[in-house]
Amino acid sequence: MVLTFASVLTNILKMTGFFKSSIGRKVAMALSAFFLMFFLIIHLAVNITSLFSEDLFNELSHFMGTNPLVQFALQPVLIFGVVFHFVMGFVLELKNKKAQGVAYAKNNGAANSTWMSRNMILSGLVILAFIVLHFIDFWFPEINTKYIQGDMSGMHDGGFRYFHEMVEKFHNPVRVGAYIVAFVLLGLHLAHGFTSAFQSMGSTAGRKETLQKLGKAYSIIIPLGFIIIALFHHFNH
Amino acid sequence: MNLTLKIWRQKDSNAKGQMVDYKVTDISEHMSFLEMMDVLNEQLVNSGEEPVAFDHDCREGICGMCSMYINGEAHGPDRGVTTCQLHMRMFNDGDTITIEPFRAAAFPVIKDLVVDRTAFERIQQAGGYISVNTSGNTQDANAIPISKHAADEAMDAATCIGCGACVATCKNSSAMLFVGAKVSQYALLPQGQVEAVDRVQNMVAQMDLEGFGNCTNTGACEVECPKGISLDNIARMNRELMKAAIK
Structure with missing residues (x-):
């Protein structure tokens, strides 16, 4: 028993060393990316119901917004995942800038790599700005209603409030425009990020083609889904 | 072919380097890039100037000694070759070619195009x-x-x-x-x-x-x-x- 505990402890210590190495950090970036990519699927799956069923969307939103497991276990993990991915992204970007030394007078990056892969920090910053806006739009008002005012009912004027709140937000064309720009940048981020995360995790050569196809599909379907939802509610209500 | 070369010149590892323009004339398209550099250096030596320092050894594409960042790409625009195997036929008469050392904080410049x-x-x-x-x-x-x-x-x-x-x-x-x-x-x-x-x-x-x-x-x-x-x-x-x- 003591021996097992000791060996587990040694292994954890060894893993700490691993995550301090350049490759360990890459793996940590990939792991948080996997988590966030999984979250995007869930988020889209819930939101897409708003296109065909107001009731189902309300039910799901209420469940997500009030279930203790989602609220107090998954939500903190998600927030940690987002913060971790951003902070680590910036730390690595700064380290990489330092590793470059003197800049080239002429550098032809387009000759050997995609724009997406070279500008992850840029697309990432736009996504970060979007998350701030998205929090102001939806998350802070939710927290305020539920935990500050203490209204956990999810009701307003005799019915669930979620669908109406969302539709109201998408009235504003400026907000819809900003969301669309952010989703396009999210698509570009994912176009490199999806396969990149698998490569960092050491995916084997045999899976390359399948992963590239999956990555392409994922990076188009997810942002396009969110864009359709935003436009649908803007033009239909 | 006649070419304008923009080359990074740096006296030693502590000196502040800069890009310097040179002209070379009558370059054969069959020359390798390093042979073109040899022509330039001969020209510089004849006119009493310091030749451009660059790494090279086997000139057969297998030793890994030659480097150079040519027109924004490592070993120049050709694929699957080192600079010694890059031929001047990849360029056109009248071209301006930018030549820089390999850049990285871990590869400090020793002199001109030579890095550690x-x-x-x-x-x-x-x-x-x-x-x-x-x-x-x-x-x-x-x-x-x-x-x-x-x-x-x-x-x-x-x-x-x-x-x-x-x-x-x-x-x-x-x-x-x-x-x-x-x-x-x-x-x-x-x-x-x-x-x-x-x-x-x-x-x-x-x-x-x-x-x-x-x-x-x-x-x-x-x-x-x-x-x-x-x-x-x-x-x-x-x-x-x-x-x-x-x-």
Whole structure:
């Protein structure tokens, strides 16, 4: 028993060393990316119901917004995942800038790599700005209603409030425009990020083609889904 | 052909360098890029100027000594070649060609286009070998069964000549293609298994210590590598390090 505990402890210590190495950090970036990519699927799956069923969307939103497991276990993990991915992204970007030394007078990056892969920090910053806006739009008002005012009912004027709140937000064309720009940048981020995360995790050569196809599909379907939802509610209500 | 060359000149490692323009005339399209540089240097020596320092050795594309960042690409615009194998037919009469040293904080400039790439040697020394008793009764390597697939992949990884084009071309100045290749050539073979854990850990630790950046999987290194070393070697190194971390 003591021996097992000791060996587990040694292994954890060894893993700490691993995550301090350049490759360990890459793996940590990939792991948080996997988590966030999984979250995007869930988020889209819930939101897409708003296109065909107001009731189902309300039910799901209420469940997500009030279930203790989602609220107090998954939500903190998600927030940690987002913060971790951003902070680590910036730390690595700064380290990489330092590793470059003197800049080239002429550098032809387009000759050997995609724009997406070279500008992850840029697309990432736009996504970060979007998350701030998205929090102001939806998350802070939710927290305020539920935990500050203490209204956990999810009701307003005799019915669930979620669908109406969302539709109201998408009235504003400026907000819809900003969301669309952010989703396009999210698509570009994912176009490199999806396969990149698998490569960092050491995916084997045999899976390359399948992963590239999956990555392409994922990076188009997810942002396009969110864009359709935003436009649908803007033009239909 | 007549060309304008914009070349990085730097007296020594402490000096502040700058781009200087030169003209060369009557360059044959059959010349290699280094021969064109020889013509320029002859011209400079004849006019009493300091010739441009650049690295070269075999001039057959296998030693990994020549470098240069030509028109924004490591080893110039051609694929699968080192600068010595780059021919002037890749350029046009009247072109302006920008020539810079390989840039990375871990590859400091020694003079002009010559950079210090000994960081690679220190990474190799940290684990890029197998310990074999060479007292005279060494076992015949062919006596150990190795699958054709593994042998081919190990050979592909071993073709890395350590020129540093991967680092030079990487926006993060990462050395992971080089280290990935050096780790892979042993990881794929039975002889490499005995020291596998220490090898990958020590080589990655040395790579980090030298100040190389972090790979973000842009794939630029794979495209610019004169030996076509695949990005799969980086994935294999990552797997090896993960395996080592839980062993």
